[in-house]
C-alpha cells in the first residue's frame with residue numbers, strides 16, 4: 001500500500017486509571033512502536049464534563065488516535081468511578097472502533113464487557129513474578145518462555161472448565177471460548193498458585209480488534225517477552241486498521257442511516273495520520289509545575305518572580321540586598337575533623353541550623369558506594385537568613401525575615417512554582433574559581449511534609465498551623481564536607497563582598513584541623529564517646545524522665561488486617577502503614593529559659609542518635625518551632641547540576657537481633673514477600689521518573705541489594721534517570737560524581753530543570769505510600785485515623801542554586817514541634833474545612849513530646865505480628881537515643897579500631913595497617929563478608945597483642961566471635 005500511510009506519525013492513546021505504573025507502559029510502548037503516546041485520565045474533564053470548553057465526547061476524542069491502551073488501576077472494572085471512560089471503548093460503534101490493548105484493569109474491563117465475571121483471587125498477586133503458559137498465537141506469536149510480573153487481587157472468570165472444574169476435556173479446550181463468553185478467546189493462563197487455580201492471563205476478541213493481558217508487561221521483572229507482546233499487538237493493531245481503511249466491507253453498513261458518520265477527505269487523511277495533534281487538544285493532562293498555570297496573579301500576594309527578587313535583592317527595608325551572583329569558595333583538608341567538630345567550632349548548635357550529615361564508618365570513610373559522600377552544614381545567620389514557609393490545607397505561603405517574622409503572607413494554588421522560580425533566579429553568574437565537587441553552593445535547605453506531598457496528587461488535607469508543611473531556609477553560607485577525598489569547602493553566595501568571611505572561616509577550620517591532628521590520640525571514630533559524667537548531668541536526668549507511648553500491638557495488627565482487606569479487594573497493591581509513636585520527657589529548666597540551651601539540648605540528642613545509628617542521610621534541623629533529629633537510610637531523590645537523577649527506594653527490612661545471621665537476613669530478603677514489596681516501589685519509582693525524563697532515559701542500576709545498617713538490614717534499589725540525549729554513565733560511582741563539577745552553570749543553562757520537576761512530581765515518596773499511590777494515600781488516611789503524618793514521611797534536603805538537589809525520606813527520625821504560641825508571628829490559618837485531620841500533640845512549656853513515627857509496607861503476604869515487630873524495630877532504632885543503655889551491640893559488627901590501645905607508641909603504624917587475606921592481598925572490608933573480616937581482624941589483633949600494642953584479652957575476642 002501507499003508508503004505515506006506507513007511513514008506517517010502514528011498515535012496511541014493511553015487511558016490512565018490512576019495507576020502508579022502508567023508511565024512505564026507509555027515508555028514500553030514508545031520503545032517498541034513507532035507511535036507517539038498521549039496520556040489521558042479515565043475521568044479527564046475534557047470529555048467527561050459536558051460543560052467543558054472543548055466539549056468532545058470520548059468517542060470523538062478517540063478518533064484522533066490509531067489505537068488505545070487501557071491501563072491498570074485500583075478497584076473494580078464494574079465500578080464506574082474506577083474505570084471512567086474506559087468502559088466506553090468496548091461500546092464504540094463499528095465505524096468508530098479502535099484497536100485496544102487492555103492491561104490488568106483494562107483487561108478486566110474488556111472481559112467484563114463481553115460477559116465475564118470479575119472475582120477476588122483467593123491469594124492476591126502483587127509484585128509476584130510467574131511463568132505464564134500462552135497459546136503462541138496472535139499477540140503471543142513467537143513469544144518464548146514468558147515471565148511476568150503481576151499486580152492484581154481480582155481475576156476474570158469466563159466460566160471455563162479449567163476454572164470451574166480445574167480440568168479440560170482435551171488440551172486444546174484451554175484455548176476455546178466458553179458459552180458464557182463466546183467472543184473471548186483465551187490466550188494465556190497462569191498455573192502458579194494451587195489456591196488460585198488456573199488464572200486467565202490473556203484474551204483476544206474473536207472479531208473486534210481487542211486484546212488484553214492480566215499481567216504487567218512493563219514491569220522491570222517481566223522478561224524481554226513483554227516487549228515482544230507489545231510489538232505483536234502493534235503490528236496486529238496496524239494491520240487491522242489498514243484492512244479497515246482499505247476494505248469496503250468495513251464501511252458496509254449494518255447500522256441505520258442516522259448512525260452513519262459521513263467520511264470526508266480530511267477524515268481519510270486523519271486516518272492516514274497526516275495531522276499532528278490538534279492544538280486545541282494540546283492542553284497538558286498531567287498536573288505539572290508548568291509556570292503558565294501560575295501566571296494569574298495571586299491577589300495581594302507575590303508572584304514567583306517577585307518572591308525570587310525579594311530573596312536576592314531585598315526590599316530596602318527589612319530584607320537585605322545580597323545578590324547571589326558570585327560563588328565564593330575556599331577549601332581545606334578535613335583531616336580528623338568531624339562534621340560535629342565544625343558545627344561546634346562555629347557555634348551552630350546554639351542557634352537555628354540545618355546539617356545534612358553522612359554517617360561514616362569508623363575510619364571516617366563513607367558507609368557505602370553511592371551515598372554518604374558529602375555532609376552539608378547550612379549556616380542560619382541570626383537576624384538575616386530568609387525563610388519560606390507553606391501551610392498545606394490553607395495553602396498559605398510566607399516569606400519570613402531573619403527574625404523569623406512574617407514579611408509577606410499570601411495564598412497560593414501551588415507553592416512549588418515559587419521555589420522553582422527562585423532557584424532559577426538565584427542561579428549565580430560567577431561559579432567558584434576553585435575546582436569543586438561540592439554538590440551544594442548555597443540555596444534552599446529544609447523539608448516538605450507528607451501532607452505537602454499529598455496536595456501534589458490532589459488528596460485533600462486539612463488546615464493546620466502547628467508547623468509549616470514546607471520549610472526552607474535560604475542558605476547563603478555553607479560548609480560542605482567531601483568525605484571521599486577528605487576535603488572541606490567553605491562557601492558563600494552572600495553577595496559579592498563575602499570572600500572575607502570565607503577566608504576567615506577557612507582559616508578557623510584549618511587551625512582546628514591542625515590542632516586536632518596534633519592531639520596525640522586521634523579520634524578513631526566519629527561516634528561520641530560515652531560521657532562518664534553523663535550520669536550526673538542534665539542529659540541523664542532528661543533521659544530518665546522519658547516515657548514511651550508506642551503503637552499498641554492489637555490496634556496495629558488490626559490496622560494491618562484492615563489494610564490487607566483493602567488489598568484483597570483490589571483497591572491497593574501495597575500500603576505503607578505508619579504510626580505516630582511518642583516519647584515524652586520533662587523539659588529541662590534551662591531549655592525553658594533559654595532558646596540557645598534548648599537548641600543545644602536538641603543537638604546533644606542528635607549527636608547521641610547519629611553516633612548510635614549512623615546513616616547515610618542523617619540530619620539535624622532546628623528551624624522555627626521544629627526540631628528534627630534524623631538518621632534516615634533512604635534517599636528520596638538526588639540530581640546533579642546536569643540533571644542526572646537518582647532514587648534509592650528501600651523496601652524490605654530485617655531486624656538485627658540475636659540469632660539472626662547476615663546469611664539469614666540475606667535469605668529472608670531474597671524471599672518472594674520482601675522482593676515483591678520492593679518490586680512494587682521500583683516500578684512506581686520508574687513510573688515517576690519516566691513521566692519526567694521520558695521513555696528512553698530511566699534505568700535500574702541496582703535491583704534489590706541488601707544493605708547493612710546499625711540495627712537493620714534493608715533491601716535497596718537504585719533507579720537512575722538522565723536528561724534526553726545526555727551521556728549515560730555506566731557505573732554507580734560515575735552516577736554519583738557530579739560530572740559537571742564547577743562547570744555546572746554551563747550545563748545548567750542548556751538543560752531544563754528536570755530534577756526539580758521529578759522531585760515535585762514524585763511527592764509524597766512512593767516508599768511511604770504504596771501503590772497505586774493516590775488510592776493508597778486515601779486509604780491510608782482512613783487507616784491512620786486521619787492523624788497527620790507531618791514531617792515524617794516527607795522529604796528533607798537541599799536545592800542548590802547551581803541546579804542540583806538531594807533529599808532523604810524522613811524516617812528513623814525524632815521530631816519535636818514546639819507550641820506555635822512561642823512563635824506568635826504566625827497567623828494561624830482558620831480551622832473549619834470540611835475535611836478533618838487531626839494533628840498529633842505538640843510539646844508544652846514543661847513537657848517535650850518527641851514523635852518517632854514508624855511503619856512498614858503491608859502486602860497480602862504480610863502477617864500482622866510481623867508488621868508490628870518490624871514497626872517496633874524501626875522506632876527503636878531511633879528511640880535508643882532516648883534511653884540510658886543502648887542495647888548490646890548487634891552481632892557481626894564491623895571491626896572496631898578502639899579495641900586497640902591508642903597510647904602505644906606504635907599505634908600510628910597499626911592505624912595504617914590494612915586487613916590482608918590468606919594470600920596477602922588487601923581486603924576491602926566494605927564488601928567482604930563479616931565472618932571473614934572478623935577472623936582477619938582477630939588475627940591482626942592477635943599479632944598486635946603479641947607486639948604489646950593491643951589491650952584486648954581473650955574474653956573480648958570471644959565476645960566478638962560468637
Ligand SMILES: C=C(O[C@@H]1C=C(C(=O)O)C=C[C@H]1O)C(=O)O
Nearest residue numbers: 651652653767811854855856857
Ligand atoms: C515506614 C518506614 O520505612 C519505610 C518502609 C520500609 C519497609 O517497609 O521495609 C523500608 C524503608 C522505608 O521506606 C519507617 O522507617 O518508618
Ligand SMILES: NC(=O)CC[C@H](N)C(=O)O
Nearest residue numbers: 072073104105153154570
Ligand atoms: N493492576 C491492576 O490493574 C489491578 C486491577 C484490579 N484492581 C485488581 O486488583 O485486580
